[in-house]
Amino acid sequence: xxxxxxxxxxxxxxxxxxxxxxxxxxxxxxxxxxxxxxxxxxxxxxxxxxxxxxxxxxxxxxxxxxxxxxxxxxxxxxxxxxxxxxxxxxxxxxxxxxxxxxxxxxxxxxxxxxxxxxxxxxxxxxxxxxxxxxxxxxxxxxxxxxxxxxxxxxxxxxxxxxxxxxxxxxxxxxxxxxxxxxxxxxxxxxxxxxxxxxxxxxxxxxxxxxxxxxxxxxxxxxxxxxxxxxxxxxxxxxxxxxxxxxxxxxxxxxxxxxxxxxxxxxxxxxxxxxxxxxxxxxxxxxxxxxxxxxxxxxxxxxxxxxxxxxxxxxxxxxxxxxxx
Numbered sequence: 408x409x410x411x412x413x414x415x416x417x418x419x420x421x422x423x424x425x426x427x428x429x430x431x432x433x434x435x436x437x438x439x440x441x442x443x444x445x446x447x448x449x450x451x452x453x454x455x456x457x458x459x460x461x462x463x464x465x466x467x468x469x470x471x472x473x474x475x476x477x478x479x480x481x482x483x484x485x486x487x488x489x490x491x492x493x494x495x496x497x498x499x500x501x502x503x504x505x506x507x508x509x510x511x512x513x514x515x516x517x518x519x520x521x522x523x524x525x526x527x528x529x530x531x532x533x534x535x536x537x538x539x540x541x542x543x544x545x546x547x548x549x550x551x552x553x554x555x556x557x558x559x560x561x562x563x564x565x566x567x568x569x570x571x572x573x574x575x576x577x578x579x580x581x582x583x584x585x586x587x588x589x590x591x592x593x594x595x596x597x598x599x600x601x602x603x604x605x606x607x608x609x610x611x612x613x614x615x616x617x618x619x620x621x622x623x624x625x626x627x628x629x630x631x632x633x634x635x636x637x638x639x640x641x642x643x644x645x646x647x648x649x650x651x652x653x654x655x656x657x658x659x660x661x662x663x664x665x666x667x668x669x670x671x672x673x674x675x676x677x678x679x680x681x682x683x684x685x686x687x688x689x690x691x692x693x694x695x696x697x698x699x700x701x702x703x704x705x706x707x708x709x710x711x712x713x714x715x716x717x718x719x720x721x722x723x724x725x726x727x728x729x730x731x
Contacts (some may be wrong), residue, residue: 425442425499426558432498433505433552436490443486447479452612452628472629476636489599498655503571504564508557512548519544524618537618543725567652575651584650591649595642603635 455475494502523540527533551557568575602608613627614632627633650656672680706713 426553426555429499429501429505429558430552431560432494432502433509436494436502436506438512439486439490439493440506441513443483443490444579446486447482448626449624451479451482452625454598458628461623472632475628478631482599492695501558501561502567503566504561505557507564507570508560509552512551516541516544516548520618528618553630567654569648569652573651575653575656576660580656580663583659584656587650588646591641591646595646596639599635599642600637602638603632606631 452475455478460471499505520537524533524537527536530536566569608630610631612625612627613630614623615626616623650659691719703714705711708716
């Protein structure tokens, strides 16, 4: 006996009921992250230059900069600790991914606003245009964050583990994981060292152009050192996290398992096989040379006439024209 089930006519919800709380927590976390970046990148250097620089001015330049960087790292550690405490022992699933998505939207809004401001800065109606653009972008960011796509991305980023220090199957595939990390670190750290050594990004503080602020904001001191340092730290984190992403880690583990099944030749057998290959190559090369010379000689004879046989004087003239 079969029963008919009446299909529902109501559309599926755009996001789950718990997504609203995740969005709020993500926005709060993004505010904490951006506040920490502002404190470490702008406030700490400003306080250092105004209050501590006179006392540390007698120190060598590198030591002075190192102390300031330590203060900045301390500020970042305090902000991270405050964020962890604020999230609690059981944060919502997908919170780290949501914070990343919210910060990415803020950065995208800032870039778009800066581009628009560069076109309308000299116009008399720049302020209302910028306000309209800001409202439109904030509304678009709100619609993105509450969408089902954003919820999926938040959980996906969280599941991949890009933003937590936990390792994935830490005892498996160690050799290939380490080789992969070393390759990424060599490439990334070589680029950071090249930036520092050649001073490709100039000297002084990194000035961020902000709409309606003529002088801009100094958000990063001594960019010739801090930017390569940040790149080196980011590459280190990326290399370690990449080999712990579940999908990629499983691939490396399976690859190492297959490599362990390979039967490698002994040193003696490898040398014997190499000698055989070299002798075979020499024999084949000699044979092909003899065959080529023979057929070239035979086909250039006058009774066959396939290949032209130039007289000796023509060969001498051709040889003279080919001299370098």
